[in-house]
Amino acid sequence: MFPPVLSNESILTDEMNPLTRAYHDAVVYDEVDAEDPLYEGPLVIYANGWLELEGNRLLSPSAVHHVDIYDDERPPAADDDRDDDRRTGRSGPR
Template sequence: MVISTESAWDDIADEFAREYRDAVVYADFEQETVLHEGDLRILANGWVELPTGRLLSPDAVHHIDT
């Protein structure tokens, strides 16, 4: 029996990611605190990836206007 040491999740995770252009990420309901404006990618686990490679936690993001 052969068992792979690589995760199967890595192969399909990109299929669940969503990419947006000119989106705005807010940290609050009142839309006063903007965390990011521009392109972004929402990963399958809920984290937001910015073009710089920085990741925003789902706990830090209130909502995203696309």
Template sequence: MVFSPMSLPQELFVHEIDHAVVYGDAEKETILHEGSVRILGNGWVEVSSGRLFSPNAIHHIDDER
């Protein structure tokens, strides 16, 4: 059986991190957000203020547990 990514509920692919740092570059000089984040199934990242970051804007996310 084959599934289209659009046919599956996006809630199945959500990853939440309570304490994260979202970086825009590899050198860790550009911090886009510090705090809780939700990584959505489509690759977009939702921060605690409700703002969404495109996967293209983010270099990496560090989990600060």
């Protein structure tokens, strides 16, 4: 008649979880000074540190050093060749 008082299921779905973040323009690196990124594009970062990439692929938090997110940034000026100004300063789960 009444729902159970205790449950092992969350009352929040993945879409409603406030600790889950989705980004449209992100770059994932595996080392501090890596020249080549592991991944570029849209991703979802879950509260447990896992990253969901395009095609429902998952990336372990232990494989990631840091993530640069460019969603909030303005596009670089046409005469500006530097990408360093676009970095957000946000860091990875390590």
